[in-house]
Amino acid sequence: MKWVGKPIAKTDALAIATGRPVYTDDLSVPNTLVIKLLRSPHAFARIKAIDTIAAAKLAGVECILTYRDVPGVRFTQAGQSYPEPSPYDRLILEDLVRYVGDEVAIIAAVDEKTALRAMELIKVEYEVLAPVLDFETAHEHPSTVHPESDLYCHFDIGMDQLNNIVASQNIEKGDVEAELARCEVVVEDTYYTQAQAHAMMETYRAFSYLDHTGRLVVITSTQIPFHVRRKLSRALEIPAGKIRVIKPRIGGGFGGKQTAAAEIFPAIVTLKTGKPAKLIYERQETFTCTSSRHAMRLKVRLGADRQGYIRAVDIQGLSDTGAYGDHASTVFGVVGEKTLPLYNKTKAVRFTGRVVYTNKMPAGALRGYGATQGAFALESAVNKLAAELHMDPAELRLKNIIRAGETCLTYGGKLLGSSSLDRCIAQGKKLIGWDEKYPRREMGQSKVRGIGMAVTMQGSGVAGVDTASIEIRLNDDGNYTLLTGSTDMGTGSDTILAQMAAEVLDTSLDRIIVHAADTDISPYDPGSYASSTTYVTGMAVVKAATDLKQQIIAKAAAFLETPPEEVAFDGQTLRTLAGDREISLEKLAELLVLGIGKSQLTAYATHGSNISPPPFIAGFAEVEVDWETGKVELIDYVAVVDCGTVMNANLARIQAEGGLVQGIGMALYEDVRYDDKGRMATDSFMQYKIPCRQDIGQVRVQFEESYEPTGPFGAKSLGEVVINTPSPAIAHAVYNAVGVSITSLPITPEKVFRGLGNR
Amino acid sequence: MQIEVTVNGKPAVWEVDNDAMLAETLRTHGFLSVRKGCDTSCCGLCTVWLDGKPVLSCTVLSFRAQGRQITTIEGLQPQAEEFARILAAEGAEQCGYCSPGFIMTVLALKQEISNPSEADIIHYLTGNLCRCTGYLGQMRAIKKYLGVA
Ligand code: FES
Ligand code: FES
Numbered sequence: 030m031k032w033v034g035k036p037i038a039k040t041d042a043l044a045i046a047t048g049r050p051v052y053t054d055d056l057s058v059p060n061t062l063v064i065k066l067l068r069s070p071h072a073f074a075r076i077k078a079i080d081t082i083a084a085a086k087l088a089g090v091e092c093i094l095t096y097r098d099v100p101g102v103r104f105t106q107a108g109q110s111y112p113e114p115s116p117y118d119r120l121i122l123e124d125l126v127r128y129v130g131d132e133v134a135i136i137a138a139v140d141e142k143t144a145l146r147a148m149e150l151i152k153v154e155y156e157v158l159a160p161v162l163d164f165e166t167a168h169e170h171p172s173t174v175h176p177e178s179d180l181y182c183h184f185d186i187g188m189d190q191l192n193n194i195v196a197s198q199n200i201e202k203g204d205v206e207a208e209l210a211r212c213e214v215v216v217e218d219t220y221y222t223q224a225q226a227h228a229m230m231e232t233y234r235a236f237s238y239l240d241h242t243g244r245l246v247v248i249t250s251t252q253i254p255f256h257v258r259r260k261l262s263r264a265l266e267i268p269a270g271k272i273r274v275i276k277p278r279i280g281g282g283f284g285g286k287q288t289a290a291a292e293i294f295p296a297i298v299t300l301k302t303g304k305p306a307k308l309i310y311e312r313q314e315t316f317t318c319t320s321s322r323h324a325m326r327l328k329v330r331l332g333a334d335r336q337g338y339i340r341a342v343d344i345q346g347l348s349d350t351g352a353y354g355d356h357a358s359t360v361f362g363v364v365g366e367k368t369l370p371l372y373n374k375t376k377a378v379r380f381t382g383r384v385v386y387t388n389k390m391p392a393g394a395l396r397g398y399g400a401t402q403g404a405f406a407l408e409s410a411v412n413k414l415a416a417e418l419h420m421d422p423a424e425l426r427l428k429n430i431i432r433a434g435e436t437c438l439t440y441g442g443k444l445l446g447s448s449s450l451d452r453c454i455a456q457g458k459k460l461i462g463w464d465e466k467y468p469r470r471e472m473g474q475s476k477v478r479g480i481g482m483a484v485t486m487q488g489s490g491v492a493g494v495d496t497a498s499i500e501i502r503l504n505d506d507g508n509y510t511l512l513t514g515s516t517d518m519g520t521g522s523d524t525i526l527a528q529m530a531a532e533v534l535d536t537s538l539d540r541i542i543v544h545a546a547d548t549d550i551s552p553y554d555p556g557s558y559a560s561s562t563t564y565v566t567g568m569a570v571v572k573a574a575t576d577l578k579q580q581i582i583a584k585a586a587a588f589l590e591t592p593p594e595e596v597a598f599d600g601q602t603l604r605t606l607a608g609d610r611e612i613s614l615e616k617l618a619e620l621l622v623l624g625i626g627k628s629q630l631t632a633y634a635t636h637g638s639n640i641s642p643p644p645f646i647a648g649f650a651e652v653e654v655d656w657e658t659g660k661v662e663l664i665d666y667v668a669v670v671d672c673g674t675v676m677n678a679n680l681a682r683i684q685a686e687g688g689l690v691q692g693i694g695m696a697l698y699e700d701v702r703y704d705d706k707g708r709m710a711t712d713s714f715m716q717y718k719i720p721c722r723q724d725i726g727q728v729r730v731q732f733e734e735s736y737e738p739t740g741p742f743g744a745k746s747l748g749e750v751v752i753n754t755p756s757p758a759i760a761h762a763v764y765n766a767v768g769v770s771i772t773s774l775p776i777t778p779e780k781v782f783r784g785l786g787n788r
Numbered sequence: 789m790q791i792e793v794t795v796n797g798k799p800a801v802w803e804v805d806n807d808a809m810l811a812e813t814l815r816t817h818g819f820l821s822v823r824k825g826c827d828t829s830c831c832g833l834c835t836v837w838l839d840g841k842p843v844l845s846c847t848v849l850s851f852r853a854q855g856r857q858i859t860t861i862e863g864l865q866p867q868a869e870e871f872a873r874i875l876a877a878e879g880a881e882q883c884g885y886c887s888p889g890f891i892m893t894v895l896a897l898k899q900e901i902s903n904p905s906e907a908d909i910i911h912y913l914t915g916n917l918c919r920c921t922g923y924l925g926q927m928r929a930i931k932k933y934l935g936v937a
Contacts, residue, residue: 038877042881043872045887046872046875046884047888228919230823230825230886232825278883280885281882313827679877679880683921686922689922690922691919713830719917720922723910728924
């Protein structure tokens, strides 16, 4: 293959790296109104009175909106295909505020200073209510986070509104209790995963204006332009056809920008004033008023026989969705979906539990999307089982993992299309030096090193739901334009889609212009999330490019006066097989738009998948623990990945490294914390520690390719799976080093130190 | 107040508020490569050079630039591109949002330290956060660019 698999630089690399103005704020125009949001200082309160008169009189203030001035239809900010499984539980502004930072008023002024001065002049009287802050007692709490009667769910997600339960799950195959009773070894533990912040470098932002026909144009740093359009249409009560959403370059998303946190505010200001308006979240607002990963409590029971075959898996979960139910049921569902199939020698499996509302910042989508939380719990339990069985944890896994061609209890007879997880484990063991280093080595001077491991899986796209479309045109100059609604947020997906098209069309990358994500122009795409772009949108590219190629050949055949089967196309020239006549693609392209009755060739294809083939990864950590302080230092991390065919060697490697480091951050430092009033304590990079250059030891990535028959060129996804193993693998390494089992993230020196004392 | 500065070699006279920060002032005057990722001098995205030395422009008061030389990546395009090509070949820019500040620091490192060790590089660049790449690819690119092992 010429293009697929090659380490090709991203097509937009130079522009973004050298500082060209390509991001949302760079594209805003002069004289744009600047928006600031007045936010609730209370975790839970009712607005009794709000006085904006003095603020509105301030020179330069263009408009101030409160709950009295906005439409009253509930919607969800979660970026999911319609009908969204997330409840419609929010208004643009409401007289009930549900977390510290919930929006109270929208202020638009000629500049930031004026807007901030106006904010100070707004007087709000609150009736402060008792907040629900502890997610473990939320369902028994006397306060109801969502008492409103117009909350709406498209389908039954197991909501019990008055008891603060937004969703419930109960999947059981086989009889778990009976199976556990039969098992010779049963381990059980309760694991806690924390809320994690996305901390993408470009904060949330959007900019809007009315075009010459009076349509609302919203330029936004989003992963989900088409979903944003639908949300705006609903919340603002205007037809979707009156809205155009444009996605420029995005400064990172990680799932955060799968929730429409910013767009609605400039949009409503532009509608009310007729003027351009922009909202740029400060870093503090991004930390406190957007979304984080769902914090969870996961109780796991594993049962096995003496030989080490896992026969029963039981996971009971509780998830904290915060003040609004964005992605509440779906993230929770993924906990079960991406854990129960992993070990398939089971006779019974169960995933049950619920998601609760609390008066904290809403949780949302974050890379890994529940699989991360599930992997920490399940893999920690598997490591515990290995210790109980006195068995090498790698061997235990090799005994139990699902393999290509096999099924599992939750797959309903469907077979796994591809997996090289066994090879990933073997290769990872070799790279980390498992056999020499397991479980620990004393280093002297109160230091000891341990190694640990974990495996995990994710999916590729949302099975049976999301459908992506692609249009490819042959331009009059013989180049191609590839139109997509998917959103490259830095991963290089635009480049990868172009590579696939170039492969099929036998052309070079520079002859393919990728135009991404403008709802007026792009064909529909659900957006970039759920690790779907390469797998789902990529397949649409393959279909469209294949179709276009056939059209080109057919047209050339007509010009060459020969049947299409007699035409050979090498990407540049179309020749008769006999070799007596030929036409260049350029000439053909030109003739196709010249004269009457001709038409430019365009191919359009759509793809959705009924399955979501899992990529796999085996992660191995080596840590050094200080007996005296409990400090954990990551020495080495090895990850071996199965993402099917690697589409672009360099981009894949960076994607994996970046995700691993984010996972390492989650394992060791990152923690969204609140004080006892529900105010977020970790609202800047001073308090919320993402890894910096000094924090990561050696991180090594290798790929063990497999071939996924349903994916483009055999590819599966990669973006999310890479974040899942660091937490369980590092916890395991700490256990192997000092015998302290950490069951709540992050793994801080304090927790290890206390564990040492309790040994 | 009015300040007189030289930006990327060209003199300019700017009217700035007393409390204006350089990052905002630069953006207002069209230097859109200057980005912000925090408001607390933590991320390094806003790095520009003042008299040839890297500074965090989000916390430098604009009037402090009075009479001084400001350099943004717009003024160093050939050098920036040279490094950016290596970075891109490594696949080590993702969203690119952190890149201008990062590259400004890398170029300053090149001027300041000859033949740096890996530890020197990490030390010099610790203040430049990147959430996408995990830093390892950036390190490979820097080493290639500087020709150090
Ligand atoms: S914006 Fe200046 S250091 Fe973050
Ligand atoms: S490339 Fe996205 S933050 Fe560095």
